[in-house]
Amino acid sequence: MIIKLIVRGMLVGLLAGLFAAVFAYTVGEPRIDRAIALEEAAAAASPAGESHSHEAAATADSHGEEELVSRNGQRFGLFLALALYGLAVGGLFALAYAAVRGRAGPRSEPLLAVTLAAAAFVAIVLIPFLKYPANPPAVGDPETIDQRTVLYLAAVVIGILSVGAGAAAYRYLSAGEPWLRWLASGAALLVPVVAAWILLPGINEVPDGFPADLLWDFRIASLGTQAVFWLGVGALFAFAARRRSPV
Structure with missing residues (x-):
């Protein structure tokens, strides 16, 4: 039974990853092209960048080499990466679904799938995004990539623990008034998030003069890609579950 559930989750994740890839290709890729063009223009405008670009051109002419990965190759990699990501996350989602089914959350299986996907989006995507947006x-200093990676992973862990604390508080007060359950759940989620966001260092490496509209559009496209993915996971898994009777 659990093997079938994992396979179902992987297939759902694969489809959701492809949906997210289509969204990222349509909405996000034009912003990436524009950002790359700005980066190349800035490098060419500087004396050092001009010198390096002449050297690179001479090297490319002498050896007949091209860039390691073309933009078309990167676009193909986008679909491949999100498809593989969907396979892995879909399998993990199925395991989490199996762990909470009948023990926590809604009794309806489709509703449980949607609720779990929404909780995962908040914990893994939304909470870290609010502190460290894409x-x-x-944009970004290559020398700080390790620091930024560690901080982002810390934000993900905090998001997972905070959502778990909110769910535990809601379940613990199952016999209480609905408003009290929601209040306690919200407090259990928000208090650790706010405390961690105050303590975690901020990162601002956006160069002066970088177009604010491009930065905003890219971040919205990045968040939208994850939203499409998790919406797909929840909706497709709920459709696959079908069974609405209590577990």
């Missing part, structure tokens, strides 16, 4: 290729 940046386009032209």
Whole structure:
């Protein structure tokens, strides 16, 4: 039974990953192209960048080499990466679904799938995004990539623990008034998030003069890609579950 559930989750994740890839290709790729163009223009405008670009051109002419990965190759990689990501996350989602089914959350299986996907989106995507939003290729210091990775992973862990604390508080007060359950659940979720966001260092590596509209559009596209993915996981898994009777 659990093997079938994992396979179902992987297939659902694969489809959701492809949906997210289509969204990212349609909405996000034009912003990436624009950011890359700005980065290349800035490099060419500087004396050092001009010198390096002449050297690179001479090297490319002498050896007949092209860039390691073309933009078309990167676009193909986008679909491949999100498809593989969907397979992995879909399997993990199925395991989490199996762990909570009949023990916590809604009794209806489709509703449980949607609720679990929404909780995962908040914990893994939304909470970390509010502290460390995504940046386009032209933004970010390569020397701080390790620090940024560690901080982002810490934000993900905090998001998961906070959502778990909120769910536990809601379940613990199952016999109480509905308003009290929601209040306690919200407090259990928000208090650790706010405390961690105050203590975690901020990162602002956006260069002066970088177009604010491009930065905003890219971040919205990045968040939208994850929203499409988790919406797909929840909806497709709920459709696959079908069974609405209590577990």
